[in-house]
Amino acid sequence: MKLSVYTREFKENIKLAYPIILGMLGHTLVGIVDNVMVGKLGPTELAAVSLANSFVFIAMSLGIGFSTAITPLIAEADGENSLVKGRSVFHHGLVLCTALGLSLFGIIFLAKPLIAHMGQPQEVVDLAKPFLDLVAFSLIPLIIFQGYKQFADGKSETKYGMWANLLCNVVHIILNVIFIYGFWIFPKMGMLGAAVGTVISRFVMLVFMHFALKSKAKFQPYFDGFSLKGIGKAMTKKIISLGLPSALQMFFEVALFTGAVWLSGSIGTTSQAANQIALSLATFTFMFVSGLSVAGMVRVGNQKGINDYIKLRIVARSIFLLAIMVQGFFGLMFVIFHNYLPELFLNAENTIRLHDNSEVVAIASKLILIAAVFQISDGVQVVVLGALRGLQDVKIPMYITFVAYWIIGFPISIYLGLYTELKATGIWIGLLSGLTVAALFLYLRFNNLTKKLIQHNL
Template identity: 35%
Template sequence: MKKFIQTYRPEIADTLRLSIPIVIAQLGVVLMGVTDNLFVGRLLGAVPLGAAGLATSLSFLVSCIGVGGLAVVATLVSQAHGRNDSTAIGRLFRAGLWVAGLLSVVLGGISVVVAYNFDRMGQSAEVAKLAGDFMLLLTVSILPLLVFVAARQLCDGLRYPRVAMAITLSALVLNAVFNYILIEGIGPFPAMGLMGSAMATLLSRGFMATAMLLYVYRADLFGEYVRKVVDTRPLTDEIWTILRLGIPGGLTFFFEVATFSLAVVMVGWLGEAQLAAHQIAINMASTTYMMATGISSAAAIRVGAAVGRGSQEGVRRAGIAAFVLSAGFMSLCALLFLTANDWLVSLYIRDNATVAAFAASLVIMAGFFQLSDGIQVVGVGSLRGLSDVNVPTVITLFSYWGVALPMSYVFAFPLGLNVVGVWVGLLAGLTIAAVLLTMRFFRRVRHINPTNVSDAQLAHSAY
């Protein structure tokens, strides 16, 4: 144990340093949607809040394919950096921006189709109209969002994640200001009501994309990658590589997000009290999950850098450090959920004993699946560092849609476990994903040739 601690203490410390700014940046993006809902709910009421929440959730579900898909660029950049290949880094950066544009068109088209079909989702006419208009404006903001995500991959891949963190936090403040001004109509600005909140998101994302591009192109840190363009060949190969590796990664993210979205629908069939309790518990679990995603991103970057150096031992150590760090953090969260569940629920609700009772039991369930959730997301990130994305996509599809959702339905309805049954199914799916993804990572590490690690070897999963 002492030798293990001596060996992995610097590895874990480095992973932690890299992951903290990424966690803050990712939380900032999520909190923008929370900010929109807070302002809409307080200033406009329940119906606009419901419409905005519905549109925001579905817009995130669509755009997460692009956000998750572009994350592979940071891994490829870290691999190229490990090889000291500055030309490849510059080409990957430019190719990432092209892919962001392409995905914006495709995902924007899907978003428009959804926006014009809210009336087919069983919503009231007023909610369908408001949500459709809200989502159309959010559709426009997909482009600046993905441009920001693509540009930040250069910073993250080169281990400068604080850039995106600072820009995201600034945008979060601007989003709150824009919400207040545009919803209410302060000064020379007309009162836009609900559309003012959507416009605030568009303006905030536009700021994020502009600020990130300006920083990257003007900072001396990145000058050799973005200003000194010495390779003017077409970016076709890099664009195809990002799409080939990124689309499965984006779908992996989509499958997980969609699973929890469908679980909400399933809980809604059980009753309003169960739905409210589920929202309380899932909000807590989602917060801890976002912390683990930062560790996952750090794992992808550190594993990718070790791949670029051709270091099998470096790959193994980077992966183990991320697994240990995530397991330790999520175990502490689990302990909190299991021992302070009633107190945590009281922070959300105090005047409804039925909801509080349901929520307290679900927080205990959330405590049980903390470890599985943290391990599976780090498994995805570590495998992304190896450019292994196809098999993990199949694993997540099987775990979430083949196991979690069917089991959730069976335990909740035929077996009569109510809302707890839904969470039993989610726990089963997350656990299976964690086991299979972890096994996959260590199997891949054993097959790495430490003297000759090629992109082709890592990008294709033949076993």
């Protein structure tokens, strides 16, 4: 097919994706703002936030991954023009997300003692524990919010999540200034202040999303008739059958990067701080293709609902192409500015820690170069996963991501990071390997599956 067949879909892709991207950037900025503000306190504090967040990110990946099951089901119901089916998915999704948010908080709270047995510097562990309690609690409103957001996304109304996340960020930044550094009657809380700001801002985000959707005539019919007695086994089982593999897909990737945090911490505080800087930047750019992934999931779900698999394949490939272009641009920016970006996260005026800061910058600049290379692989794997979720194909992709990240990627990270002179750089070479294998085999899965679907419907 001609390139124009795919590029003419860009406008619709971007229209659907840009609010999701802005919302995700807002969500990611919560962590980046914490890193920047806490980083000004010193490398030890930054490493502690990194360690605590590594636990939370694992739980968050499970919650957000599970909630993505709601979007393709809503998109399919929307394509079928079925209010009854859409309302059932919405109600069941909210109940399951609430239960999951509470469960994830409880699991992290009980697992907290494990931090002391992970080979991390003791001063980092001592600072991380109280921070972890608060940030883990913020998972409850966050996962419930995801239930609302995935529903709205599935209805192709992506701006609500964007505004909610942006509001969350504004509130979060204001509260961070107040609680981290102290303001008026509020005492200086240091890094704990960042955790307090995260909790409050995420509750604000949830409340806003609920009333924003409920107040719109388009969504009011979906809120009618909600009752726990109406929650049945069939729809619960359907959402779980899609949500659990999707959660594990996201878990395998996030856990891979979390493993990189732990490996870096075992090398030293400066390596862990450098890893967190590079990871923050890579996560920021990843949000752009994550937005495209959700757009792909919605549009593929719509096409599945009307059984137009030829158009489905064109739509998906147009999103793959757009993702490669976006990530290629960011990769170029990383190469050009790799020596300057780490300085944004450190206090250059802190002469006491000048040596540590210089070491962090030197390590981080090398990691950013590797991150520049795997931008393409990371972008391709996430948008193809989105398309496969739109097709409600989640089990085989789950196995692909497990093998790519944990049978191939992480062992390479362990060997190169701990047993060669590459250290932190070697850890990131392992990340690159896992992402590249995932991108290749996920695309092959999508290509073969859609070919069969087209042939079956001829």
